[in-house]
Structures are given as structure tokens and as C-alpha cells.
Amino acid sequence: MAVCPRCESSLVDSEASLSCPRCHGVFVFRAHVDAFLANLGELGESFSYRESARPPASSQQGAFDPDVRYLACPVCGKRMNRRNMRRSGAIVDTCLFHGTWFDAGEAAKVAAIKEDA
Numbered sequence: 001m002a003v004c005p006r007c008e009s010s011l012v013d014s015e016a017s018l019s020c021p022r023c024h025g026v027f028v029f030r031a032h033v034d035a036f037l038a039n040l041g042e043l044g045e046s047f048s049y050r051e052s053a054r055p056p057a058s059s060q061q062g063a064f065d066p067d068v069r070y071l072a073c074p075v076c077g078k079r080m081n082r083r084n085m086r087r088s089g090a091i092v093d094t095c096l097f098h099g100t101w102f103d104a105g106e107a108a109k110v111a112a113i114k115e116d117a
Contacts, residue, residue, distance in 0.1 A: 002027075005071035005080075005093070005101060017099075018074055024104035027074050033100050040111040073098050086113040 002011040004020040005027075011018040016032035019025070028036045070079045073095035080093040080101060090109040093101040102110070 002074040005074055006103060011074055025101060026107065027099055027101045028107075029099040030095075030097070037107065037111040040107060071101055074101075075099070085110045088113040 002013070002018050003009065004011055004023060004025060006025050007020065007023040009020050009022040011020055011027065016029055016036060018027040068082075070082065071093045072078065073080050075098040076095065078095065080095045082091050082093055084090070085092045085094075085100070088110045090102075090106040092103075092106055092110065
């Protein structure tokens with residue numbers, strides 16, 4: 001059984017994702033990320049209204065943030081890369097081979113940005 005890279009709870013498996021019932025993060029498998037973001041409104045409030053459980057990043061650009069932690073992919077266990085997805089300001093964790101981890105509230109922030117922006 002896969003564990004949450006953020007809070008280490010057991011993840012709930014679905015066809016397109018792994019979700020955490022405790023911190024409300026979701027790992028979306030690589031082939032399903034675009035469809036997940038496009039259909040976010042149809043998934044209900046569970047991915048859109050909750051704020052992230054982690055502290056906000058420092059407001060000073062380039063400042064060292066001691067709370068930043070590189071998460072392990074829940075599929076392969078390797079450290080994921082962090083990136084600003086669609087220039088949304090949401091820094092998501094991505095495994096090149098398996099998918100993207102969205103902390104609570106991040107998916108809605110990314111979905112609000114047009115793909116071609």
C-alpha cells in the first residue's frame with residue numbers, strides 16, 4: 001500500500017490517482033494530470049476548498065525556506081522534482097515517470113491557469 005509523501009498516511013487508490021484522506025493531497029498519475037486539472041470542478045469540493053497543511057513559502061524571492069522538503073514519489077520512492085506548474089505560483093512535486101503530487105489547494109490554483117498561458 002502506498003503512503004502519503006507529506007504525512008505518511010495510507011493513500012486511497014483510484015484509477016487515475018492516489019489521495020490522502022488525512023492531509024487531502026493527491027498524487028495524479030502522469031497520463032491523467034491534464035484531464036484531472038481540466039475536470040477539477042466536477043470532482044467536488046474535496047480538491048478545491050482546502051488550503052495546504054504546510055506553511056506558506058517565504059515571501060522573499062530567493063530566500064531559504066527551511067520548511068521546503070523534497071517529497072518521495074509514492075510509486076517508486078525516489079525524490080520528486082519541485083516546479084511551478086503552469087506559472088501558477090503553486091510549487092508541485094513531480095516524478096518524471098509516475099505523476100504529480102498536489103498538496104491540498106494546489107490543484108485548484110493550477111487549474112485556474114490556462115494551459116497556454
